[in-house]
Amino acid sequence: xxxxxxxxxxxxxxxxxxxxxxxxxxxxxxxxxxxxxxxxxxxxxxxxxxxxxxxxxxxxxxxxxxxxxxxxxxxxxxxxxxxxxxxxxxxxxxxxxxxxxxxxxxxxxxxxxxxxxxxxxxxxxxxxxxxxxxxxxxxxxxxxxxxxxxxxxxxxxxxxxxxxxxxxxxxxxxxxxxxxxxxxxxxxxxxxxxxxxxxxxxxxxxxxxxxxxxxxxxxxxxxxxxxxxxxxxxxxxxxxxxxxxxxxxxxxxxxxxxxxxxxxxxxxxxxxxxxxxxxxxxxxxxxx
Amino acid sequence: xxxxxxxxxxxxxxxxxxxxxxxxxxxxxxxxxxxxxxxxxxxxxxxxxxxxxxxxxxxxxxxxxxxxxxxxxxxxxxxxxxxxxxxxxxxxxxxxxxxxxxxxxxxxxxxxxxxxxxxxxxxxxxxxxxxxxxxxxxxxxxxxxxxxx
Amino acid sequence: xxxxxxxxxxxxxxxxxxxxxxxxxxxxxxxxxxxxxxxxxxxxxxxxxxxxxxxxxxxxxxxxxxxxxxxxxxxxxxxxxxxxxxxxxxxxxxxxxxxxxxxxxxxxxxxxxxxxxxxxxxxxxxxxxxxxxxxxxxxxxxxxxxxxxxxxxxxxxxx
Numbered sequence: 001x002x003x004x005x006x007x008x009x010x011x012x013x014x015x016x017x018x019x020x021x022x023x024x025x026x027x028x029x030x031x032x033x034x035x036x037x038x039x040x041x042x043x044x045x046x047x048x049x050x051x052x053x054x055x056x057x058x059x060x061x062x063x064x065x066x067x068x069x070x071x072x073x074x075x076x077x078x079x080x081x082x083x084x085x086x087x088x089x090x091x092x093x094x095x096x097x098x099x100x101x102x103x104x105x106x107x108x109x110x111x112x113x114x115x116x117x118x119x120x121x122x123x124x125x126x127x128x129x130x131x132x133x134x135x136x137x138x139x140x141x142x143x144x145x146x147x148x149x150x151x152x153x154x155x156x157x158x159x160x161x162x163x164x165x166x167x168x169x170x171x172x173x174x175x176x177x178x179x180x181x182x183x184x185x186x187x188x189x190x191x192x193x194x195x196x197x198x199x200x201x202x203x204x205x206x207x208x209x210x211x212x213x214x215x216x217x218x219x220x221x222x223x224x225x226x227x228x229x230x231x232x233x234x235x236x237x238x239x240x241x242x243x244x245x246x247x248x249x250x251x252x253x254x255x256x257x258x259x260x261x262x263x264x265x266x267x268x269x270x271x272x273x274x275x276x277x278x279x280x281x282x283x284x285x286x287x288x
Numbered sequence: 289x290x291x292x293x294x295x296x297x298x299x300x301x302x303x304x305x306x307x308x309x310x311x312x313x314x315x316x317x318x319x320x321x322x323x324x325x326x327x328x329x330x331x332x333x334x335x336x337x338x339x340x341x342x343x344x345x346x347x348x349x350x351x352x353x354x355x356x357x358x359x360x361x362x363x364x365x366x367x368x369x370x371x372x373x374x375x376x377x378x379x380x381x382x383x384x385x386x387x388x389x390x391x392x393x394x395x396x397x398x399x400x401x402x403x404x405x406x407x408x409x410x411x412x413x414x415x416x417x418x419x420x421x422x423x424x425x426x427x428x429x430x431x432x433x434x435x436x437x
Numbered sequence: 438x439x440x441x442x443x444x445x446x447x448x449x450x451x452x453x454x455x456x457x458x459x460x461x462x463x464x465x466x467x468x469x470x471x472x473x474x475x476x477x478x479x480x481x482x483x484x485x486x487x488x489x490x491x492x493x494x495x496x497x498x499x500x501x502x503x504x505x506x507x508x509x510x511x512x513x514x515x516x517x518x519x520x521x522x523x524x525x526x527x528x529x530x531x532x533x534x535x536x537x538x539x540x541x542x543x544x545x546x547x548x549x550x551x552x553x554x555x556x557x558x559x560x561x562x563x564x565x566x567x568x569x570x571x572x573x574x575x576x577x578x579x580x581x582x583x584x585x586x587x588x589x590x591x592x593x594x595x596x
Contacts (some may be wrong), residue, residue: 003438006458006504026342027504034499035461037480039407041373042343048458050505077494101570104482105496108500117341146485154414155341188569222415258413 001038001204005047010052012164015049016139017261020162027164029073032100032108033116051164057111060084065102068170072111072189079110089170090180091197095126096185100190114147117155118191120217124151124182125197127168128214128224135167144169148214151221174210177201178284182277184269186260191262192217194269196249198277200237202285208232213278218253218270225274227251237282246274289416291399299434301383301387304395305359307434308383318428319422335402336368340418340435345370345407353419360385395430401425441504447472448516458469461485465499465512474514474543479570485571489513495548495570504587514543517550525595526550529588530581537575541570549585557593559585 008016017170019025025047026033044157051057051073058073079085080096099105099122103185113123126145134150136143139162150157179199183192194217201210212231213225228245235241255266297304307313307393311332315324330353337346349368356362366379379401386394403415440455456465466472475498478486482497491499506507519525526546536542541562545568551569552559559567564585573581
């Protein structure tokens with residue numbers, strides 16, 4: 001690889017400062033995506049800022065009011081194995097298990113997966129369905145954004161030059177909830193052709209009290225099916241309403257054609273898989 | 289990948305033709321184009337800068353006019369390279385003009401683009417979508433420059 | 438161009454090196470330390486030929502910066518045998534005929550070690566998932582999976 005300077009900051013403020021001083025500097029977490037880009041000469045960073053040296057970015061804790069707080073340096077493997085995550089949002093464990101292979105899961109981090117901005121990444125749809133929020137840190141201040149607002153375009157996020165993702169927040173969910181992440185891929189955990197994450201919560205009367213649907217691989221960014229709530233909340237989860245949400249997903253999809261699948265195929269499959277995911281999520285919710 | 293577009297410009301066919309054959313004017317409509325050098329009547333040298341997320345590509349392109357049918361058709365071939373990223377681009381282009389009226393010209397353009405090397409491998413599908421966007425920007429720029437000029 | 442003084446713990450031996458930051462662990466293992474058992478396949482973290490264990494977990498050494506290894510323990514294929522005595526997994530691979538060209542073998546064996554370490558009773562599914570990051574172009578995987586099963590069995594007996 002081409003030469004770059006290597007820095008181990010002691011805290012986020014220092015890391016953000018370095019980003020401010022050197023516009024061509026890049027954050028290094030797991031390196032699973034970043035190093036590949038550098039090796040192929042697609043990016044030529046001047047500095048790599050290794051945030052793995054900063055303590056506290058890999059914590060994982062539950063706060064009964066605010067929900068689950070996930071540090072960005074948690075590796076896919078940590079997300080998969082975490083009892084807290086299995087307890088509070090197992091859809092995230094499911095998404096983690098579908099990322100690539102064990103060595104990549106041992107290196108890659110959830111923060112990196114989000115910030116890389118890959119439209120077909122596996123965590124974003126699950127995080128969108130969970131209503132997750134992202135805390136963005138910079139020396140100029142902090143802001144919290146909804147996951148679906150974070151993505152701008154292919155490999156482009158709203159992170160400013162000096163901002164670093166510092167925390168992922170998953171708000172508490174209703175108790176009777178079921179979710180699933182369906183990934184359509186060519187082989188064995190390869191990049192998603194279409195990814196659909198769906199969460200449905202039901203109250204004691206059997207009416208839907210929560211719905212979240214996130215889509216991956218069908219647009220320049222991961223997408224939220226925004227009208228799902230309008231269609232399902234407060235109503236009985238029935239076939240025709242699920243159909244409506246699936247059609248909505250198809251409507252907002254704007255996929256590319258590449259060697260794995262055509263745009264038409266993705267457009268078709270996002271409808272099929274959204275239906276399937278909603279049905280599965282609903283049956284899981286009923287089992288609680 | 290194939291990029292095709294058909295649109296009409298509010299200008300007489302001769303004006304459109306002259307504009308298209310003027311290298312500087314044409315270059316000013318291409319997004320990311322950094323200027324053009326005329327080598328000879330049928331050969332231009334240009335460079336185009338484009339960006340997808342954190343990835344910037346800088347192509348040096350040689351455009352050759354392979355066929356000219358006055359007031360009707362131009363065929364060109366563009367060969368370019370971003371040596372830094374071990375990528376090359378080959379584009380076979382066709383622009384066909386059709387006079388709809390004295391003041392209205394229909395333009396049809398078609399570009400058969402191949403991106404080879406690292407960029408092609410990285411995101412051919414993404415590039416295709418970006419190329420479509422660039423095509424749309426090109427058409428807007430072309431229309432506004434000819435209609436206002 | 439700066440170089441960094443790092444201490445690498447490879448197969449329980451400490452090496453002190455002065456390394457340029459853009460060099461990967463794979464490069465340093467092969468070119469600086471002569472540990473050529475770890476192979477370079479795709480250089481992009483897809484094939485698994487470069488697999489080594491970092492604190493017991495398989496990772497892609499072609500994607501890890503050597504300066505980033507930072508005090509963690511690296512195990513390469515060379516670290517498996519005890520002197521001339523091969524590790525049970527290595528023996529199982531040989532006996533089951535799970536090696537053809539041998540290029541994927543070091544990575545496969547290290548991934549197998551990680552599987553068995555985390556679960557002494559791996560099912561076929563566990564083995565397939567555990568090896569899913571290692572590609573083999575020769576064998577069709579059947580004998581590799583058999584070898585891992587056999588090795589797990591033997592290692593259980595030794596416990």
